[in-house]
Amino acid sequence: MCPHLGGRGLARNGLERGETSEDAKMDKPGIVITGASGRMGRMLIAQVLDSDKMALVGALERPGSEWVGRDVGELVGRPATGVLVSDDPVATIAKAQAVIDFTTPEATLAFAELAAQARAVHVIGTTGFDADQIARLKPAARHAPIIRAGNMSLGVNLLTALARKVAAALDEDWDIEVVEAHHRHKVDAPSGTALMLGAAAAEGRGETLETLRTPAREGITGARTRGTIGFSAIRGGDVVGEHDLIFAADGERVVLRHLATDRRIFARGALKAALWGQDKGPGEYDMMDVLGL
Numbered sequence: 626m627c628p629h630l631g632g633r634g635l636a637r638n639g640l641e642r643g644e645t646s647e648d649a650k651m652d653k654p655g656i657v658i659t660g661a662s663g664r665m666g667r668m669l670i671a672q673v674l675d676s677d678k679m680a681l682v683g684a685l686e687r688p689g690s691e692w693v694g695r696d697v698g699e700l701v702g703r704p705a706t707g708v709l710v711s712d713d714p715v716a717t718i719a720k721a722q723a724v725i726d727f728t729t730p731e732a733t734l735a736f737a738e739l740a741a742q743a744r745a746v747h748v749i750g751t752t753g754f755d756a757d758q759i760a761r762l763k764p765a766a767r768h769a770p771i772i773r774a775g776n777m778s779l780g781v782n783l784l785t786a787l788a789r790k791v792a793a794a795l796d797e798d799w800d801i802e803v804v805e806a807h808h809r810h811k812v813d814a815p816s817g818t819a820l821m822l823g824a825a826a827a828e829g830r831g832e833t834l835e836t837l838r839t840p841a842r843e844g845i846t847g848a849r850t851r852g853t854i855g856f857s858a859i860r861g862g863d864v865v866g867e868h869d870l871i872f873a874a875d876g877e878r879v880v881l882r883h884l885a886t887d888r889r890i891f892a893r894g895a896l897k898a899a900l901w902g903q904d905k906g907p908g909e910y911d912m913m914d915v916l917g918l
């Protein structure tokens with residue numbers, strides 16, 4: 626781990642004598658967006674540019690991206706901002722008070738180390754981590770806050786709290802299944818949201834998802850094993866994200882459903898997390914912490 630490069634606690638209210646609004650803007654938490662040209666990256670850049678509570682200080686793309694060296698304004702169909710897309714995470718993250726990251730698991734692991742060196746809040750929306758990759762985030766969380774959630778929307782986090790309660794109230798006569806649908810470009814399954822809902826249901830039953838999760842079904846699977854949690858994934862078109870958590874018993878079903886129709890809900894949650902984390906100590910947090918659920 627390198628010495629402290631960045632640091633938080635820069636936010637303050639009002640202008641100092643002789644200071645312009647542009648100067649004051651620099652005292653707001655400086656945000657770096659990774660995966661800048663991605664579906665979420667563009668959404669995040671637009672929301673940070675529109676916010677009066679934070680300032681965009683950097684944007685990252687993978688080396689070789691056609692967007693490297695171009696102004697982020699161009700990415701979101703706006704005038705030039707002076708912030709150029711970079712492929713240099715070391716120099717860019719050193720300037721950050723928060724890094725908002727919706728990329729890939731391996732990229733996120735590298736950014737976690739750099740955010741920790743800068744003592745910057747790392748907001749992780751990336752999904753598709755395996756257990757080993759999640760464990761590899763731990764050293765970074767000893768130096769700065771990491772806020773990670775498979776879904777940053779208020780609706781899904783509320784539903785997750787509800788899922789825990791419903792699962793606690795219903796016994797194993799109620800089979801639990803998660804069915805999710807996403808756009809044709811999504812690379813991971815089950816979705817991060819599906820895993821959040823499954824984990825909450827398992828917790829409600831006093832178990833972990835690792836013990837209750839049933840492998841994906843294909844062929845002659847045999848009858849369902851009582852008490853397990855199953856997952857099914859649909860991929861197609863431009864579906865933003867749909868999740869059903871189904872509790873199925875003889876004669877009746879309870880279905881908890883979330884439908885996302887606009888990616889702005891995820892970006893909104895991520896910006897909230899970046900601000901919330903500014904006065905938090907090192908550690909691992911999630912959106913339930915941010916939202917106080």
Ligand SMILES: NC(=O)c1ccc[n+]([C@@H]2O[C@H](COP(=O)([O-])OP(=O)(O)OC[C@H]3O[C@@H](n4cnc5c(N)ncnc54)[C@H](O)[C@@H]3O)[C@@H](O)[C@H]2O)c1
Nearest residue numbers: 660662663664665686687727732750751752775776777891
């Ligand atoms: N937690 C949530 O609320 C939430 C919401 C939406 C998407 N996601 C997740 O966010 C991730 C991204 O989703 P998306 O739809 O924006 O994908 P996307 O493919 O459109 O965007 C990912 C971007 O990351 C860039 N990237 C990859 N490696 C990089 C690197 N080393 N450095 C910099 N940039 C790099 C890619 O070039 C791409 O532009 C996925 O894991 C997705 O599941 C999470």
Ligand SMILES: O=C(O)C1=N[C@H](C(=O)O)CCC1
Nearest residue numbers: 752775776811816817818866
């Ligand atoms: O578009 C995606 O990819 C999404 N990923 C998250 C997940 O895996 O649940 C959240 C919904 C959209």
